[in-house]
Amino acid sequence: xxxxxxxxxxxxxxxxxxxxxxxxxxALSAMGDAVxxxxxxxxxxxxxxxxxxxxxxxxxxxxxDLAAVAADPExxxxxxxxxxxxxxxxxxxxxxxxxxILLEKPVARTVQEAEEVIGICDRAGVSLGVLFQHRKxxxxxxxxxxxxxxxxxxxxxxxxxxxxxxxxxxYDALGRGTYARDGxxxxxxxxxxxxxxxxxxxxxxxxxxxxxxxxxxxxxEAEDFAVAGLHFANGAVGSLIAGTxxxxxxxxxIRLHFQRASLRIDKTALTVDWRDxxxxxxxxxxxxxxxxxxxxxxAVIEDFIDALRTGKPPMVTGREAQxxxxxxxxxxxxxxxxxxxxxxxxx
Numbered sequence: 273x274x275x276x277x278x279x280x281x282x283x284x285x286x287x288x289x290x291x292x293x294x295x296x297x298x299a300l301s302a303m304g305d306a307v308x309x310x311x312x313x314x315x316x317x318x319x320x321x322x323x324x325x326x327x328x329x330x331x332x333x334x335x336x337d338l339a340a341v342a343a344d345p346e347x348x349x350x351x352x353x354x355x356x357x358x359x360x361x362x363x364x365x366x367x368x369x370x371x372x373i374l375l376e377k378p379v380a381r382t383v384q385e386a387e388e389v390i391g392i393c394d395r396a397g398v399s400l401g402v403l404f405q406h407r408k409x410x411x412x413x414x415x416x417x418x419x420x421x422x423x424x425x426x427x428x429x430x431x432x433x434x435x436x437x438x439x440x441x442x443y444d445a446l447g448r449g450t451y452a453r454d455g456x457x458x459x460x461x462x463x464x465x466x467x468x469x470x471x472x473x474x475x476x477x478x479x480x481x482x483x484x485x486x487x488x489x490x491x492x493e494a495e496d497f498a499v500a501g502l503h504f505a506n507g508a509v510g511s512l513i514a515g516t517x518x519x520x521x522x523x524x525x526i527r528l529h530f531q532r533a534s535l536r537i538d539k540t541a542l543t544v545d546w547r548d549x550x551x552x553x554x555x556x557x558x559x560x561x562x563x564x565x566x567x568x569x570x571a572v573i574e575d576f577i578d579a580l581r582t583g584k585p586p587m588v589t590g591r592e593a594q595x596x597x598x599x600x601x602x603x604x605x606x607x608x609x610x611x612x613x614x615x616x617x618x619x
Contacts, residue, residue: 286309300573301329352376360380360385377468382455406465412537428529430510430511430528432511434524458494460494462514464596476504479615483499497514499512
């Protein structure tokens with residue numbers, strides 16, 4: 273239930289018109305009458321207007337006036353897709369006006385800043401969800417179902433690989449890869465998706481030993497490479513390797529090694545290799561010819577709306593999103609000090 277009293281909050285504002293904005297517009301368009309994109313907020317509304325071409329409904333209002341959007345009673349949800357550096361300034365007036373917040377990852381640049389954003393939403397009594405759309409991929413859903421079935425035995429080893437390539441132009445745009453704008457590099461901007469998915473399947477990390485670096489392949493402030501050893505609360509161990517300097521670009525892969533089988537999860541398939549020699553491959557439903565990555569965003573948005581309608585938590589709350597962010601900060605701390613970093617077990 274939204275603060276406007278609507279049983280189903282259908283009015284949506286998109287805050288931010290950067291690289292990911294088209295994906296959100298296409299996702300909202302694919303939802304048909306379930307939602308209405310009321311407004312798109314951009315520092316340069318005229319430059320953002322081409323986004324209307326990707327929306328099948330009535331064209332949204334393009335504006336730079338955040339206060340007007342916050343005051344609009346037709347808007348129930350604000351999808352915030354701004355750089356992390358302005359999250360508190362943007363979310364504050366929206367939350368205080370009763371708008372529920374669905375937020376592109378990360379919640380903010382630092383764990384401390386993210387706690388402030390979470391507190392703003394808690395005090396305003398609005399829901400805060402975070403877009404970790406990798407959880408909505410068919411292989412991820414199938415893996416979660418299998419892990420929860422209890423048929424795999426104990427988890428022993430976790431491998432998280434994020435072998436990405438980004439050209440220098442990616443970091444030349446808008447200060448990307450700086451601490452002031454993004455809060456970090458490959459981990460907070462890219463690998464956080466795979467870290468979140470791995471934690472959702474394997475449980476929390478309690479200890480980290482790590483190294484990060486900026487390679488000669490990029491001119492940037494933050495890291496474009498990270499490697500870490502991980503200890504999990506359930507006794508499993510694991511590894512993370514992530515980079516945007518790994519040419520050619522490859523897909524992210526998570527491998528989970530259990531007593532009875534090993535799982536390989538990427539964006540297209542779940543492969544299960546059983547210890548008795550069987551192999552199961554679950555590719556899930558084929559992507560529609562007109563579909564793209566917006567289908568995963570669409571699924572998260574639909575989950576968020578359903579959560580508001582039923583009163584249940586969204587798929588990933590602000591506090592749950594902090595788990596992956598805390599692991600990233602522990603990796604950064606371990607790299608700076610050369611020491612093992614322990615994470616609290618009760619967070």
